[in-house]
Amino acid sequence: xxxxxxxxxxxxxxxxxxxxxxxxxxxxxxxxxxxxxxxxxxxxxxxxxxxxxxxxxxxxxxxxxxxxxxxxxxxxxxxxxxxxxxxxxxxxxxxxxxxxxxxxxxxxxxxxxxxxxxxxxxxxxxxxxxxxxxxxxxxxxxxxxxxxxxxxx
Amino acid sequence: xxxxxxxxxxxxxxxxxxxxxxxxxxxxxxxxxxxxxxxxxxxxxxxxxxxxxxxxxxxxxxxxxxxxxxxxxxxxxxxxxxxxxxxxxxxxxxxxxxxxxxxxxxxxxxxxxxxxxxxxxxxxxxxxxxxxxxxxxxxxxxxxxxxxxxxxx
Amino acid sequence: xxxxxxxxxxxxxxxxxxxxxxxxxxxxxxxxxxxxxxxxxxxxxxxxxxxxxxxxxxxxxxxxxxxxxxxxxxxxxxxxxxxxxxxxxxxxxxxxxxxxxxxxxxxxxxxxxxxxxxxxxxxxxxxxxxxxxxxxxxxxxxxxxxxxxxxxx
Amino acid sequence: xxxxxxxxxxxxxxxxxxxxxxxxxxxxxxxxxxxxxxxxxxxxxxxxxxxxxxxxxxxxxxxxxxxxxxxxxxxxxxxxxxxxxxxxxxxxxxxxxxxxxxxxxxxxxxxxxxxxxxxxxxxxxxxxxxxxxxxxxxxxxxxxxxxxxxxxx
Numbered sequence: 001x002x003x004x005x006x007x008x009x010x011x012x013x014x015x016x017x018x019x020x021x022x023x024x025x026x027x028x029x030x031x032x033x034x035x036x037x038x039x040x041x042x043x044x045x046x047x048x049x050x051x052x053x054x055x056x057x058x059x060x061x062x063x064x065x066x067x068x069x070x071x072x073x074x075x076x077x078x079x080x081x082x083x084x085x086x087x088x089x090x091x092x093x094x095x096x097x098x099x100x101x102x103x104x105x106x107x108x109x110x111x112x113x114x115x116x117x118x119x120x121x122x123x124x125x126x127x128x129x130x131x132x133x134x135x136x137x138x139x140x141x142x143x144x145x146x147x148x149x150x151x152x153x
Numbered sequence: 154x155x156x157x158x159x160x161x162x163x164x165x166x167x168x169x170x171x172x173x174x175x176x177x178x179x180x181x182x183x184x185x186x187x188x189x190x191x192x193x194x195x196x197x198x199x200x201x202x203x204x205x206x207x208x209x210x211x212x213x214x215x216x217x218x219x220x221x222x223x224x225x226x227x228x229x230x231x232x233x234x235x236x237x238x239x240x241x242x243x244x245x246x247x248x249x250x251x252x253x254x255x256x257x258x259x260x261x262x263x264x265x266x267x268x269x270x271x272x273x274x275x276x277x278x279x280x281x282x283x284x285x286x287x288x289x290x291x292x293x294x295x296x297x298x299x300x301x302x303x304x305x306x
Numbered sequence: 307x308x309x310x311x312x313x314x315x316x317x318x319x320x321x322x323x324x325x326x327x328x329x330x331x332x333x334x335x336x337x338x339x340x341x342x343x344x345x346x347x348x349x350x351x352x353x354x355x356x357x358x359x360x361x362x363x364x365x366x367x368x369x370x371x372x373x374x375x376x377x378x379x380x381x382x383x384x385x386x387x388x389x390x391x392x393x394x395x396x397x398x399x400x401x402x403x404x405x406x407x408x409x410x411x412x413x414x415x416x417x418x419x420x421x422x423x424x425x426x427x428x429x430x431x432x433x434x435x436x437x438x439x440x441x442x443x444x445x446x447x448x449x450x451x452x453x454x455x456x457x458x459x
Numbered sequence: 460x461x462x463x464x465x466x467x468x469x470x471x472x473x474x475x476x477x478x479x480x481x482x483x484x485x486x487x488x489x490x491x492x493x494x495x496x497x498x499x500x501x502x503x504x505x506x507x508x509x510x511x512x513x514x515x516x517x518x519x520x521x522x523x524x525x526x527x528x529x530x531x532x533x534x535x536x537x538x539x540x541x542x543x544x545x546x547x548x549x550x551x552x553x554x555x556x557x558x559x560x561x562x563x564x565x566x567x568x569x570x571x572x573x574x575x576x577x578x579x580x581x582x583x584x585x586x587x588x589x590x591x592x593x594x595x596x597x598x599x600x601x602x603x604x605x606x607x608x609x610x611x612x
Contacts, residue, residue, distance in 0.1 A: 023204045024213070024214060088445060090243035094569040268600070359609075366520070395518065
């Protein structure tokens, strides 16, 4: 059970709708694996066009799904009608992201009215085993007067 | 003029070859804009499939080209036969990446035998104007006994 | 000349008064070396009781004066009646802080209504030469409804 | 039980000796609260001369004991005859450090031959309750050819 109580009972729908609007997730092939109050996970199967020079997942792609996982973890606890932006994120690459699937989990560490801080953990699966390949932190800001979705034309 | 003297006169070829091996750069549409001793810039034209929920470049994509720009800035100063990995990178998102082209510039701040530290600056172009949208730092490690390129099968 | 225009013409007095209230600065022996719109520097002469295990300035003390320098750099641009808090700070230790005096300079990179981002540069002086020993970044929050100074008893 | 096996059975003595050499710990009044393989905690009672402008522990002092806690957590796993340096550390200040005692705990996340990554957690005690006031991460480097202790004169 989560230690957090979402203010908006429709938080999961709100997160899933916003995730759909992140076109980059479709390009990469990422999907939501878990949406709970204060915790969101995103998974990403290996593809050769996601790699760096050694043939592993690129560190920036590890960071991309981690940043979204943390952003949506924070967003589960934000009010209806708000949107979320990353203020900063920081990734430690602990081991080569060498495997068949990445799973990034964002977890809220501190939830405030304006700022939220998350931890970002990334696991890589290979030969049926999962191991941590990256860890980081992130600061988010809640925009209360800015609905999620594209700006009006 | 750069303050750094590359040990390998073939540094630019080495960087360009490695960049070609980063398959993710092709998927995103990124290209090398500048390769000098201690400084590398990568540019990325806007595409809708690179966006987050508001229709701007996703923060993770900003970080992806910044991480590669810094990695290759460090790599210009590393010896022939080595390869480079990111140990950690940290991005501050200063303004929405709302525009037609991103340019990420990695600059070496400290070049050591084992570790290199870079600054990462990202500008966004819109309506003929360029402005800073992100800033960060990065630590790289030089692997002297690990040639660049895919692991043997 | 600074690129920033302070909103409060009494910014320097406000910074100096707040610095006086940071009792830790007195314990360490740190003093303000520069107060300009968006830029503040703090200097700290060497003392043996500020050292780590090799006899150099401790990395945390390097971070302490850097954090205050950045905090006050941001504070120069904040309105009268506000106070400033660090949200996060990140230090890269580029070289041993081996010398007779540290100078930490905080410079505003982005000044917003709520959040400010600074760079933190630290130089060490030894044998009449100054060299960079640390570099970092910082996020600050402006508390508009919280006057600077101790909480009421 | 720890998941880590120290290579040097005398790790605790080595950590305690090095901590004694960190003169800054004496100035602040900090002491070792826990030394286990991969985990070290440092505690620091409140004193008015450790404060920032609102009368709380200064963020830099929170970072100072966290940096040492992480450094010594990593050092427990390093070989005899080595020494440890911080490459970078990053602190999120989650809540004001308002209380009577700080406890910083460094925990090894990844232990490598050259580089170690730690998490840094800081709790503040007030009115008999303990709560998290800061969280961060850190990268350490093991210097195998550099004994701990002051450089020769």
